[in-house]
Amino acid sequence: MLSTDQIIGVMSARGLRITDQRKSLAKLFAERNGYLTPKDVYEYMGKQYSGLSFDTVYRNLRVMDELGVLEQVMFEDGLKFRASCNEDQHHHHMICLQCERTYPIHFCPMPLTDAPDQFQVVKHKFEVFGYCKDCRPVSQEASQSPSQQDGLS
Amino acid sequence: MLSTDQIIGVMSARGLRITDQRKSLAKLFAERNGYLTPKDVYEYMGKQYSGLSFDTVYRNLRVMDELGVLEQVMFEDGLKFRASCNEDQHHHHMICLQCERTYPIHFCPMPLTDAPDQFQVVKHKFEVFGYCKDCRPVSQEASQSPSQQDGLS
DNA sequence: ATTGTTGCAAAGGCTTTGCAACAAG
DNA sequence: CTTGTTGCAAAGCCTTTGCAACAAT
Numbered sequence: 082m083l084s085t086d087q088i089i090g091v092m093s094a095r096g097l098r099i100t101d102q103r104k105s106l107a108k109l110f111a112e113r114n115g116y117l118t119p120k121d122v123y124e125y126m127g128k129q130y131s132g133l134s135f136d137t138v139y140r141n142l143r144v145m146d147e148l149g150v151l152e153q154v155m156f157e158d159g160l161k162f163r164a165s166c167n168e169d170q171h172h173h174h175m176i177c178l179q180c181e182r183t184y185p186i187h188f189c190p191m192p193l194t195d196a197p198d199q200f201q202v203v204k205h206k207f208e209v210f211g212y213c214k215d216c217r218p219v220s221q222e223a224s225q226s227p228s229q230q231d232g233l234s
Numbered sequence: 235m236l237s238t239d240q241i242i243g244v245m246s247a248r249g250l251r252i253t254d255q256r257k258s259l260a261k262l263f264a265e266r267n268g269y270l271t272p273k274d275v276y277e278y279m280g281k282q283y284s285g286l287s288f289d290t291v292y293r294n295l296r297v298m299d300e301l302g303v304l305e306q307v308m309f310e311d312g313l314k315f316r317a318s319c320n321e322d323q324h325h326h327h328m329i330c331l332q333c334e335r336t337y338p339i340h341f342c343p344m345p346l347t348d349a350p351d352q353f354q355v356v357k358h359k360f361e362v363f364g365y366c367k368d369c370r371p372v373s374q375e376a377s378q379s380p381s382q383q384d385g386l387s
Numbered sequence: 388a389t390t391g392t393t394g395c396a397a398a399g400g401c402t403t404t405g406c407a408a409c410a411a412g
Numbered sequence: 413c414t415t416g417t418t419g420c421a422a423a424g425c426c427t428t429t430g431c432a433a434c435a436a437t
Contacts, residue, residue, distance in 0.1 A: 098411045098416055119401080134419045139402060141417095155310045159401085175353050184350050190343030190360060197337050199367040200328050207343060208359045214352040251391055251436045272426080287394045292427060294392095312426085 083164045085111040088150045095148060105129055106141055110151060115182035116161035173207040179216035236317045238264040241303045248301060258282055259294055263304060268334035269314035326360040332369035 083091075088107035093099055105126050110117070117125075123138045142162055145151040151162045163183065166172070174183040191205050212218060236244075241260035246252055258279050263270070270278075276291045295315055298304040304315045316336065319325070327336040344358050365371060 096416090100411075100417065102418080132419065135401085136403070136420085137418055143403095155308050155312075157308045175349060175355075177353075178356060184353060186347060186350070188343070188347050190341070190346070191362075193343070193346070194339060194341050194362065196328060196362070196364070197339070199370070200330075200337060200362075201365045201370050202328075202362055203331060203364040205362045206359065207361075209344075209347065209349070209353075209355055210358065211349070211356040212354045217352070217354050249391090253392065253436075255393080285394065288426085289395085289428070290393055296428095 082114050083111060083150055083167045087111075087167070088145070088164065091148060091150050092145070097144070097148075102126065102130060102133070102137055103141060106138075106145070107150075110145075110162070110164040113182075114164070115177065115180060116154065116156070116163045117181075118159060118161050122162070173209070175209040175211065175213075177213040177216050178210050179212055182213060184213065235267050236264060236303055236320045240264075240320070241298075241317065244301060244303050245298070250297070250301075255279065255283060255286070255290055256294060259298070260303075263315070263317040266335070267317065268330065268336055269307065269309070269316045270334075271312060271314050275315070326362070328362040328364065328366075330366040330369050331363050332365055335366060337366065 085104075085107045088111060089099060089104065092103060092107075097103070106122065109122065109125055119135070119138055119142060122142065123133065123135055126138065127133050142151065142153075146153045146162065150165055152165050153160060153162055155161075161181075166185070168185065170187060171189055173186045173189065175186055176183050186207075186209065190207055191202070194205075196202050238257075238260045241264060242252055242257065245256060245260070250256070259275070262275065262278055272288070272291055272295060275295065276286065276288055279291065280286050295304065295306075299306045299315065303318055305318050306313060306315055308314075314334075319338070321338065323340060324342055326339045326342065328339055329336050339360075339362065343360055344355070347358075349355050
């Protein structure tokens, strides 16, 4: 995953000005390795910038997506963003339903999949959802619901 | 895929009233075997019902999704609906980028996928996008419009 | 006759846009 | 200094809700 400095570096190299808001965004996405909604981002950044506005968040998310430092994905419950993977290798993701962190899967089912009816394949999506080791509900230990042992959410 | 009568049948059996609007919806989804946006549905139905309102479309889409006769899926460009598959067998879909019809894939990559880090798998999504045999961008045959020869990921 | 459905209008979210003031380079 | 960025306010979509009239059963 891209680091704060890598994100800042790319933005700077492309001629974008490095404002405090953008530094904060870069840091947020670099530290989190999971998905965030624009609202999550706004709330996180709002802690540091009293007068933050939503449109600044949206504008920067879009710019960063276009630059390729963020990836934008649509989930059942709306649009989310995460730092780009920075992996050269083709891969998919396991996504934790609790903390929304992601873990790479290097197995790709596509080569094993037969397309029916002369279907011409262009792209594919393979996503696995569940709970990562830090967020697993119950198990052998004596806790009940998915414990949120995790910072910002 | 569910037929018009099956859809109507389920709705009737559950005590819902069969209005002309609902007949029209059932017919639309049964004839199309692909995804439709609420707007698509509104426009299609609007041809037959002058005073149709958007909220009727939304209300019925939601009711039909809850009944299980429609399936609701979030794509990059928004929410879409299709008739339920009526297949007992677990399967995935190939989705045509042109006509948005879907074709079942009975191969499931999940059994072949190793979860890293004690990840506890809950659900998964495997979708293949491309062009079906009727929508393939020009090739050896003299087909019609679709001239988007793209090569995405 | 009952009561679920509809259409209308209005409200709610989320996201985008226009613009003047501000600040990075 | 110059010009990209920000915050504010307002507008635009898409979706939902309240309500009285309507219609399926």
